[in-house]
Amino acid sequence: MHTALKNRILLYCFSLVLIILMTGCESKMVFDQSDEHVVKLQNDYFEIAFSKARGEIISIKEQGQEEAVSAGNREGALWKAFLSDGRTISSSDYEHHFNYHWEDKGKRLVLEYEGELAVKVTIEPTEEKAIYMQASVDNRTDRVLQRFSLPHELSIAAESIEDGLVPLMPGALLSRGYFDARQTFSALYPGVMSADYVGVRAAVGRLSVYGIKGDVLQPVQIGFRLSPTDPTQASFIREFRTEAKTTWTSPKVAIRIGEDYPEAITGYRIDNGFDKFDSLQEKLGSKYQAYMESAMYKLDLERVGLTFEELMPQVIDRIDIPGMVHPVAFQQRGHDQNYPDFVPTDERWGTNESFKAFTAYAQQRGNLVAPYTNFSWWDVDSRYVNDLTADELRAMMVSGDDGQPVIEQYGPHRGYVVNPHHEQVKRIIAEQHDVLMKEIGLDGIFEDQWGARTAPLDWNPNRPENLDASTAYFEGVLEHARTHKEHHLMTEVGIDILAEHEVGFMGTNYLWDMSGFRKETAPYTQYYPLMGILARDKVLMYQHDLAAETWTDDKEMFRWNLAQGYLLSGEITGPSSFEINPWLNLIGTFQKYALSRYADELVSSFEPAGDGLTKTDFDTFEVMANWNEKAAAQWGSNVISPGGAAILAKDGSVTGGVFDSYNGKSLDAKEHYILEVRSEDSIKVFQPVGWATNLTISLPSAWKDAHISAYTYADSYIGEVEGKVEGSTITFKYKSLHNQSSVGYYQITKKG
Incomplete structure (x- = not known):
């Protein structure tokens, strides 16, 4: 017998034996390479076929469905790499430099690509409705690996899609109209996207794709693309942002098949260990019940125009139902100015001592006091910034690729985005925290922007050795949250992983819809409580702490907040607020007597x-x-x-x-x-x-x-x-x- 023919027969026989062995033991997962062109992984729930020639996914199908929910990777590529010189390299380029094998001990499929990018992808199937994949890359080019798509653009027949879910806070359910209109939208996690999860419901099945954080959070661009070349196909976007000159290993990526959103989001929660985070009761301790019962009352000192001493009889004594009093613009020069110098307070309102007396007075009457701050963005004209040398400024701030400090502007106000790893930055923030929490005696601190800013590339070399420009910024944010977790931190909007150490997220994408910032998605969005399913037992969720558009002062916002599992908020605009605005008593009443009873229950x-x-x-x-x-x-x-x-x-x-x-x-x-x-x-x-x-x-x-x-x-x-x-x-x-x-x-x- 010819040797090559003999080897093919032996390989075929081995495949059949492997199928029999795996189905005869406890595992229900089947590895089937009996087909000439594809390798199949299948169990009682799904079947996934991979190309034997290049390793790309050919199809994903739910068991019991005649049609596949996904026709596999667009462009015939399991992965795609983007280099700093503008070149792209994908697995489709490796047809004659590719091999695969099944590791029986680890129960995983290994795909290997040999070339100027040497890539190994491991596929770990499970007995349930999920598989996991991870890539390791050896960059042998003289260029930087800047983005890596894995799995590269899983495609779905656009006409079969019922809706798609993206993590625009708290979760945006994109209707069929979005796909009919051939829209494309993606954004970065952490940043505009509050979780690393995207899912779709189609006539032929359910499909979700999400990441699993490793030792370092790897930013990733996620969303949906409608193919410019094939109008019948939509696809998942998943591109990791990297800055790898030599080697790089991706986070694990999960593909869940046949699960509706709540089940798939729960899988994301468990795989990322969110279920192991401390509960709100553990974080808040003796203040737990007060937080549960407290609606949020914004108190803008510049708008109210009263000193701390005057606020006590004229405002605090008129609060019918105690809540979380949220002082804003108490620092010198006013709102969006003087950051990070929040204390000492502006003399218009009083001294630190009078702020302390005001806080104690409000607390004695059953209120919590948690002020607005922003330690992530430092006013270019603040005392701290003006005292810095040019070298100190460059070292302490996020750097652009030109080596210069990054500036953001809000209205007429300009500020630097800080490098949270720098020791002097950490020291200054700690000093401010100590005054606010230990001297003034506040119950918690709201910190703007940490949970809303799209994680910037930071070229500042002042960072831990295991981080690079792509990962440094948000790892610094996470370290900040860990360091100050005893201070009951809250932040704007919220990134899911911050729920490990923070107690409050304030803000939603709904505000950006109302403001006209989400034109690609707003016309097609029905909000969905993704974050409520994921982390509502770990973090309290409120509408934005500053924006008047988000107060619970009309039926629409009342309905939205109840439906999405959000707590209630409003604004005290003056001494007569509680007399002329009955909604303040409404939010206090419903929060204290109703929402408090389930404020930390997950949405099921x-x-x-x-x-x-x-x-x-x-x-x-x-x-x-x-x-x-x-x-x-x-x-x-x-x-x-x-x-x-x-x-x-x-x-x-x-x-x-x-x-x-x-x-x-x-x-x-x-x-x-x-x-x-x-x-x-x-x-x-x-x-x-x-x-x-x-x-x-x-x-x-x-x-x-x-x-x-x-x-x-x-x-x-x-x-x-x-x-x-x-x-x-x-x-x-x-x-x-x-x-x-x-x-x-x-x-x-x-x-x-």
């Missing part, structure tokens, strides 16, 4: 519920949001107002929302924001926003009669209220005034 699902409704499910609560602005929605015995939302504790202890009808009875005139909180011996009913109305409340079956009392928000008794008991209900007139006093709530108790 977010699904359409018919007729323009969505249902957000938590462990102990559910939220029903009515996105139809013209039609009310029946919800049990209640009717949710057009464009409204409602929450329900699954044990029946809390019901709240904006209603046209409640307990089967129509409400008087317009919309009513009602919150009902039940305990064993009482029922509290709040209506912080809404006209007077007759309101019917169900009584416990053991109660034959009941009486009603009015109370202030501070639990001071106002007086008795007449009610009519009929069967198992009681009806009374809910008014905002009783006995000439403002009503916080009515309390129903058993009579006799």
